[in-house]
Amino acid sequence: MDALELLLNRQSCARLAGPSPEGTELETIWQAGLRVPDHGGLHPWRFIHVSGEGLDRLSEIFSAAALNDGSDVEKAKLMPYRAPVITIVVSSPRDHDKVPQIEQLLSAGCCVQAMQMCAQALGYNGIWRTGAMAYSKIVNEELGLLDHESVVGFLYLGAAMSKAKKPRQHSISDFVSSI
Numbered sequence: 001m002d003a004l005e006l007l008l009n010r011q012s013c014a015r016l017a018g019p020s021p022e023g024t025e026l027e028t029i030w031q032a033g034l035r036v037p038d039h040g041g042l043h044p045w046r047f048i049h050v051s052g053e054g055l056d057r058l059s060e061i062f063s064a065a066a067l068n069d070g071s072d073v074e075k076a077k078l079m080p081y082r083a084p085v086i087t088i089v090v091s092s093p094r095d096h097d098k099v100p101q102i103e104q105l106l107s108a109g110c111c112v113q114a115m116q117m118c119a120q121a122l123g124y125n126g127i128w129r130t131g132a133m134a135y136s137k138i139v140n141e142e143l144g145l146l147d148h149e150s151v152v153g154f155l156y157l158g159a160a161m162s163k164a165k166k167p168r169q170h171s172i173s174d175f176v177s178s179i
């Protein structure tokens with residue numbers, strides 16, 4: 001896929017199913033995620049791969065979190081099955097005197113975007129999701145996150161099950177000014 005075409009027309013897809021990226025394609029997606037701008041080369045992120053039985057495990061984790069929060073357990077239980085593969089992007093910032101934590105978090109956000117773009121370039125699609133599960137203490141603990149780590153996004157990946165609408169075009173003058 002042409003790079004400009006992808007950059008100008010990227011769109012998320014929430015309805016995903018198999019076939020999903022696997023093997024070398026999935027590794028290519030992760031490599032794209034590892035190529036993000038990274039001030040100081042700190043690698044302040046890591047990814048957790050979820051597929052197959054991992055989706056069942058994530059479903060259990062989400063159910064436990066929802067039960068604890070008093071939110072809809074049945075809904076939470078089904079969430080991981082919205083795609084055949086999920087890559088969880090974890091921000092894992094380091095202490096550094098020149099690179100503030102916000103920059104490290106931004107770098108982790110870039111990982112999600114880069115992997116979504118790469119998936120689309122490979123003919124798949126996906127959607128970046130967060131929601132309450134991303135900020136749940138129970139989910140963080142069960143996924144093995146350390147105290148200083150956080151979930152930046154659940155990147156749901158698979159084959160698009162719905163046709164993308166034409167992306168909304170923004171007016172440049174609404175967002176760009178000059179000095």
Ligand SMILES: Cc1cc2nc3c(=O)[nH]c(=O)nc-3n(C[C@H](O)[C@H](O)[C@H](O)COP(=O)(O)O)c2cc1C
Pocket residue numbers: 010011012013127128129130131152153
């Ligand atoms: C940090 C972040 C968190 C998001 N969380 C959710 C989410 O939990 N659920 C959701 O439907 N969309 C979420 N989105 C938005 C989608 O990823 C997507 O961008 C949106 O549906 C618009 O579609 P588009 O990417 O095709 O413009 C999130 C986006 C970002 C940047």
